[in-house]
Amino acid sequence: MSLESDQEDGEDETSEPQEAESEDLLNPQEEGSDAGEEETLDDFQLFEREAGIEPGLASQSRWERRHGKKAKKKKIITICIISFVFAAAIVGGGIATSRFSGGLFSWFGNAVESDYPGPGYGSVNFTINPGEGTSQVAQGLVKAGIVASENGFVSAVESNNDGQDLQPGTFALKYKMSSNEVLAIITDPSKAMGMLVFTNSMRATDMIPTLVKYTSWTKSEIESALNGGGKGILPAEADGSFEGWLEPGTYDPKSYSSPSALLKAMVDARISALNSLGVPQGAQREKILKIASIIGQEVNQQQYYGKVSRVIYNRLSQHMVLGMDSVIAYGFGVQAKDLTQSMLTDASNPYNDRLHQGLPPTPIGNPGPEMIKAAMNPTPGNWIYFVTVNLDTGLTYFTNSEKQFQAYKAQYEKWQAANPSV
Numbered sequence: 001m002s003l004e005s006d007q008e009d010g011e012d013e014t015s016e017p018q019e020a021e022s023e024d025l026l027n028p029q030e031e032g033s034d035a036g037e038e039e040t041l042d043d044f045q046l047f048e049r050e051a052g053i054e055p056g057l058a059s060q061s062r063w064e065r066r067h068g069k070k071a072k073k074k075k076i077i078t079i080c081i082i083s084f085v086f087a088a089a090i091v092g093g094g095i096a097t098s099r100f101s102g103g104l105f106s107w108f109g110n111a112v113e114s115d116y117p118g119p120g121y122g123s124v125n126f127t128i129n130p131g132e133g134t135s136q137v138a139q140g141l142v143k144a145g146i147v148a149s150e151n152g153f154v155s156a157v158e159s160n161n162d163g164q165d166l167q168p169g170t171f172a173l174k175y176k177m178s179s180n181e182v183l184a185i186i187t188d189p190s191k192a193m194g195m196l197v198f199t200n201s202m203r204a205t206d207m208i209p210t211l212v213k214y215t216s217w218t219k220s221e222i223e224s225a226l227n228g229g230g231k232g233i234l235p236a237e238a239d240g241s242f243e244g245w246l247e248p249g250t251y252d253p254k255s256y257s258s259p260s261a262l263l264k265a266m267v268d269a270r271i272s273a274l275n276s277l278g279v280p281q282g283a284q285r286e287k288i289l290k291i292a293s294i295i296g297q298e299v300n301q302q303q304y305y306g307k308v309s310r311v312i313y314n315r316l317s318q319h320m321v322l323g324m325d326s327v328i329a330y331g332f333g334v335q336a337k338d339l340t341q342s343m344l345t346d347a348s349n350p351y352n353d354r355l356h357q358g359l360p361p362t363p364i365g366n367p368g369p370e371m372i373k374a375a376m377n378p379t380p381g382n383w384i385y386f387v388t389v390n391l392d393t394g395l396t397y398f399t400n401s402e403k404q405f406q407a408y409k410a411q412y413e414k415w416q417a418a419n420p421s422v
Helices: 043-050 057-068 070-093 134-143 150-160 179-186 204-214 219-226 259-277 283-298 302-317 325-332 369-376 402-418
Strands: 097-100 103-106 121-128 169-175 196-198 249-251 385-390 395-399
Touching: 121 134, 134 150, 150 179, 169 179, 196 204, 204 219, 219 259, 249 259, 259 369, 283 302, 283 325, 283 369, 302 369, 302 385, 302 395, 385 402, 395 402
Parallel strands: none
Antiparallel strands: 097 103, 121 169, 196 249, 385 395
16 A cells, blocks of 8 residues: 555545544545535645645645554554663663673673683783773783773772772783782782882881892892982981881882982882871971881781870880880891890890880881871870780780789780790
């Protein structure tokens, strides 16, 4: 059937039409109309005549199209609605992925996140350069065949809030790993090959083995730079010692021309961080670094930082010796657990705070920001003793009673006897 019928004097030659679906549809003229009757045109028919169309023809054709194709149009509308809903579900829910050739195939290219199931196979070294962001890392991982898609990796980063934790360095990865498996490695500084990972409370000398391993510098060159007084690098209040003035972080030693160049970068970063924290300058800044460094060596739980800080201030104000083994150990270049009785009674060690009052000559490590904050804002209290009774959990007790202190000390000695390897 043709979409448009031949008509004469506006009469409908098709079968009698059904009732119109709505009042706005124009019905065909009634049968039996008088051809000789003077023609009366409504506004729409006048518009048709001005457009060069025989009045009634366009309106009747439009009615016929609606009437003759009603069922078909309803079917098309239904299909369109279903298609729209399905497409929305694909885009919104990411369901348009299917397993293909061992990976994930997306109907919309890379618009839908895809990921490998892991754990991957083979081995490949992947390098993240300092300053590279999530997008650059994602592109490199896809190009290397490590992850399935950029969007999948970025989504994993966002889900884990790991964007600021991507570490520079070279990492041992596998082909076709899941994004979460990759993240677990490249956000762990200890997994970065060829990088100096200088963590909170490390001593300046702790970085020497790493620098010797990953650079052409000799041990004596590095020690010479550390012990050279830091002229042109350290502020006056440091009194020539780098301890406490090296900012924790991850550094690429190969990008520096010499040990002194690396030390300058670390000191500059430290000064910038101290300024950001609002640490007073001059002698007061050095004092805060000393206290913060002791906090970092004495306890391994942030919840105790403020209390240890208060103990230090309380003992100083009461003109008591600090009596902290971590300070004595620093003077001998050993860990506190390796101290001997003769070391504890050696007055020649300027860091022996069982015998010498006041703070040590220098900081005993390079504290992180939370330790520095605690040194500036000690927790209110009257404690003058504390004992960590369990080195595994870090459980620490505080008191102002000598008797209670001895009880805590006995509790620690009992734990130590049961854990001699710690």
